[in-house]
Amino acid sequence: MERNLQIKELFLKKFDKPVTELKFKNLYELIVCVMLSAQCTDKRVNLITPNLFKAYPDIKSLANANLSSLKSYIQSCSFFNNKAQNLIKMAKAVCENFNGEIPLNEKDLKSLAGVGQKTAHVVLIEWCGANFMAVDTHVFRVSHRLNLSKAKTPEATEEDLTRIFKDNLNYLHQAMVLFGRYTCKAKKPLCKECFLSHLCTSKDKEI
Template sequence: MKKATKKEIAAIKALFLQHYSNAVTELHYRNAYELVIAVALSAQCTDKRVNLITPALFAAYPDVTTLATAKLDEVKALINTCSFFNNKAKNIIAMAQRVVSVYDGEIPMNEKELITLAGVGQKTANVVMIEYTGANLMAVDTHVFRVAHRLGLSDDETAAKTEATLVKKFKTNLHQLHQGFVLFGRYICTAKNPKCERECFVREFCKSTQSFKAK
């Protein structure tokens, strides 16, 4: 697949910033605790599903202190429509316990400490930082990966390498670009039948044959 030129990268960046200047996550949350839990649950699960699960979870465990002492089976029962709920239940309880014992009940808002929490990898930490603090970070999920490849911004095989490539190519406004790529991939440049002709505002830069198949 062809690679995007420097000029094309600049144009793609400008168009995404124009279309998604105020984009935020579609996960529902009211504070840092709820955001970390929602992002952790959203791995391999849709935001829609997570938003259906979290109201009851947060009603039962409104903060890290209550979640830290939760019974595993009760947490599992509340999140059992989410993929990998067994591990996720164990992780969010362990995460809450560490936040209580090490961080005095406050979610640490920096990547280094976030990734020490159970179930929080680099991508989850970056998503939390992007959303909560507007940090200049990129995180690559399935949508960002697909969009980056279709636009010739990356030919990397892994999400981690794609993230590094996008950081190198865009340098600034990474949090807005991340949010924009997620929404663009979710609603326009979808995996099947992307809306190339009707809704894509970067079609002229697309390197994917998908664009010719779309209706």
């Protein structure tokens, strides 16, 4: 427990109230960015979205989008065929079921096409500062390397992290994303530069 608390405190100290690297101006742009970022880099999403949001500036225009036209804007994104279909379905559902207002609770967000638990949590973390953990590939890898979880799924890993950390989950989520992206990388982690090296016993550790 003491070690876990140390890890938590070091994350919060090292990353001072971190936010996502996705670029967005409003809630509509945020949910689209987060949906596009699944299994795709934030850097790639940020290259796609300026032209995308010029073409579809709001939820209504996205709901009425032509599928093949939408695909042409996001074709450099992984799984763009599925994502294009889900984006239109999501926008239609927001217009039909929520009067054009993107809902800000987990249950309603998860009712939208293409929005799973992770996406819903990231939207609520970034827009509302909600006390949620969201587990992407970076958070999954970091939490397992630091022995914070042995769970096999992102959902179960999220439960472990929520139980261990309890609060400041929004900042801890983003800190772990950035830490996994730039320091605790999948290949060739930068262990010599790592501020958690003294607490890490991972077999992937490179000294």
